[in-house]
Amino acid sequence: MTTSTLAEHAERTVPPLSPSGRRRLGSRRPGRIRAKLAKIPLNLAVVFILVITVYPLIWLLLSSFKTNDEFVNGSVFALPETLNWQNYIDAWTTGNMGQYLSNSVLAVFPALALIILLGTAAGFALEVMVWKGRNGVLLAFLVGIMVPGQMILLPLFTVYFQTGLSGSLWPLIITYTGIGLPLTTFMMATFFRSIPREVFEASTLDGASIIRSFFTIGFPMVRNGIFTIALVQFFFIWNDLLIALTFTNSSALRTIQVGLLNFTGEYGATQYGPLFAAICINVFGTLVIYLALNQRVMKGLTAGSVKG
Amino acid sequence: MKHVLGDKRAIAILLGPALLVYTAVMLVPVLWSLGYTVFEGNTIIGFTFVGFDNFTRLAGDPKVWDAVLFTLKYALVVTVGQVFIGYLMSLLYVFVLKKSSNIVRTLVFFPVVLPTVAVALLFQKLFEVAPQTGVVNSIINSFGGESVDWFGSGANAFLVIAIMDIWRSIGFYGVLLYAGIVEIPEDTLESARLDGATGWGLVRHIVLPLSLPVLLSAVIFSINGTLKVFDTIIALTNGGPGNATSPLTLYMFQTSFSYGEYGYGSTIALLLTIVCLLVTVFIFRSSRRDLTKA
Known part of the structure; x- marks a missing residue:
């Protein structure tokens, strides 16, 4: 040295x-x-x-x-x-990667929208609003960051199975939302901390309700934070295997990760070219996002970990 | 103005949905799962109360202890690897590459965002023996060595798993630790240099003590991730050969869904949660002791 x-x-x-x-x-x-x-x-x-x-x-x-x-x-x-x-045509059609990709999109983006909307609102209520017990609620959210996914699998599986939701993508959307909320809420609360409360008080002087000023003033002011969190959560959910593997009961509902995992056993064992093509298709989405937004992704992912 | 920000109805509307979903998906299932530990059965055949049978079974199940041992061994090796190599990377970024480190940082970070399943399949092919000789074995062959059956023995499979998990995350730990080291004031480093500290001496006596907090959070983050390892293993070895690379998470998953034993599966999940908590608390306490000494 x-x-x-x-x-x-x-x-x-x-x-x-x-x-x-x-x-x-x-x-x-x-x-x-x-x-x-x-x-x-x-x-x-x-x-x-x-x-x-x-x-x-x-x-x-x-x-x-x-x-x-x-x-x-x-x-x-x-x-x-x-x-x-x-190889790509085979992977997309015979290997069903097209179907799996669309399942992933249909499960991940609704969940992402819900996480952002609910998490930002909760972060606002916990940080900007003044009421008793908000520290307790914030702490309850924090507990969720620590709990291993295995702890919630069996009860949720039972519920989804008995309500018949297992035949749709709803179990994935609901579970992803619930799992994504703790970190999102916590980080949004941190972002709102840097905005002075007077901003919201002033807006309500003009007669706007506090909920309206959340949407018209609060939401736009933490735009950057929302974007960062959306990126972080996208990678978590898009790359998830455990939840998708447990809660999808038919091959028609597989997400791209579960589909790729089964690809090796069902079709890719002998078909090398299509298997590599399927891996490339799987990687492609995250690759494009990373090429376009790498600095934000790096900041977001590392920040998310330190807070968690 | 207090009453506007204290509006109970607005708080309920803003916080309610999130709290409801979170409670339904996380809090209730955790308690429910605790309840399962005193039952046996599954949703199809129904449940019967068995008291503490699951816990006595857990204590006497050699597969559980193999899984615990594997989990701890894996977590220790990979955490040390990730944080140590990540730290070397961050030192490289800060003290050698400096301003030009951005492009290297960005490239090395790239594997972090790739789906685990894709990376695992890629590594299966890289370390393959037959029918195609993979890249790693081809390199070994070109130096005159024999091909190694990487997935044929537990020790070799463990090595591949560890290499893969370190490969895909050093970019992450490099950037995480980089952010901590960059914050060390240039004045501090400069005065240490004037006092004659150079190279490793500078790192050991100045940089390392000052970056302990960020190192601690890196270790805790890493150990929490590695104790819960699941995707990597199910996609790379599926716990094999035999049960040689089967961590607690995988054993829980198989018990629950392959054998339909929800009660015992929940008991293993509880053990996993307790192990995670104990290890985190242990690291926190031992680090605090070290900090007061220094």
């Missing part, structure tokens, strides 16, 4: 780019060169880390275009000979 501190000091004093865009001559002094050399092992380490992170994903993408013949006879490192889209 001494080498790195040396390199560190060197880097700190490296002059900024001159107007012409080239480094000044000073950077060619021997000390600088030694500092640059000292950085090589560290740079190699960084490259190594990036390869380990990114290569499996590139390999996944490449494999999804290979034919069965290439899997059996070719090297694992070989590039696919053609862009074989047939």
Whole structure:
């Protein structure tokens, strides 16, 4: 690590780019060169880390275009000979990934909307409104963050089974909402804490009811927070396996995660290409969101954990 | 103005729905599940009261203790791996890459958002032996080694599970700990450097003590996640070979849904909850002792 501190000091004093865009001559002094050399092992380490992170994903993408013949006879490192889209068509239709994807969308987004609406309202009631016992209620919500999912599976399963809800996606929507609420409520309360109460008091002077000022003033003011929480909850729910596996009783109701889990056993055991294509389809949604919003996702997910 | 913000009807309208759903989905089922522990049966054959039979069975069930041992071993290894490597990553971000660390941070974080099932299937293929020789075995072969049957023995399967869970989360812990280290004032570091602290010395005596709070929250978050591990294992090994990689969560799931023993399943779930609580409390208390010493 001494080498790195040396390199560190060197880097700190490296002059900024001159107007012409080239480094000044000073950077060619021997000390600088030694500092640059000292950085090589560290740079190699960084490259190594990036390869380990990114290569499996590139390999996944490449494999999804290979034919069965290439899997059996070719090297694992070989590039696919053609862009074989047939794998994707097979995974989507024969492998039912299309159906599973639409189930996931139909279960996740209603739950997400409910979590945001109910959680924000509850956060507002617990933080902005003034009443006795709100700390107790907040604490009751906090307990929910700790409880393992296994603790609530059997009673909920019994209820859904006996009310006949098991034949629909409702068990997923209801359970996701309930599980998402503790963290959402808690974090929304934190966001409302930074808004002075006077804002809401002032709005009610104009005759608006407090509920109306929640929707017209409170909701828009925590827009950013809502967006962050929606992202975090989306990843939690979209990637969930336990709830989806327990509460869906027919293959027509499988979410994309449950579908992919069964894919290996039912169809993908012999069909390598379609299996890799199915994994790619599964990954695609989260990939797009992450590419577009990575900084917010990183902030949101890590913030959610520290609070939880 | 107090009466506007104290409007009982408005509070009920805003808080009511959330509290109702939360109570119905979380609080009531937790108590209900506690009730199940003194019954045996399931929704189809009905329930019979058995008193504390489930608890005596739990105490004498070797599979439970195997599962507890596996859960603890897994949680310990993966938590240490995640937090330790994550900490190294965060040091790399802060002290080596500095401003240019953003792109590395973003790339390394990427696996965090991927669905566990997808990552597990990917790792199955990466570590495959036959019919296709996977990437890992191909690399071993190219160095002249024999292919390893990664899912053939409990020890090897454990290794793959641990590698996968660390692989997919170091980006997360890197960023989490990075946020903690960046907050250390530059003045503090600079004066330590003037006093002659460099490299590891600087990290050990200045950075490490100052980042203990964020390290603690990383450990607690990690241990809570790893004690409840489920997706990773069901998708990667399904508890196999045999029961060699079966944690409490999976044993609970199989007992309840494969064998239809709701009472015993609830008892295992209760044990899991207690283990989570005990471990968290234990970490909190031992860390507090350390902090007062330092």
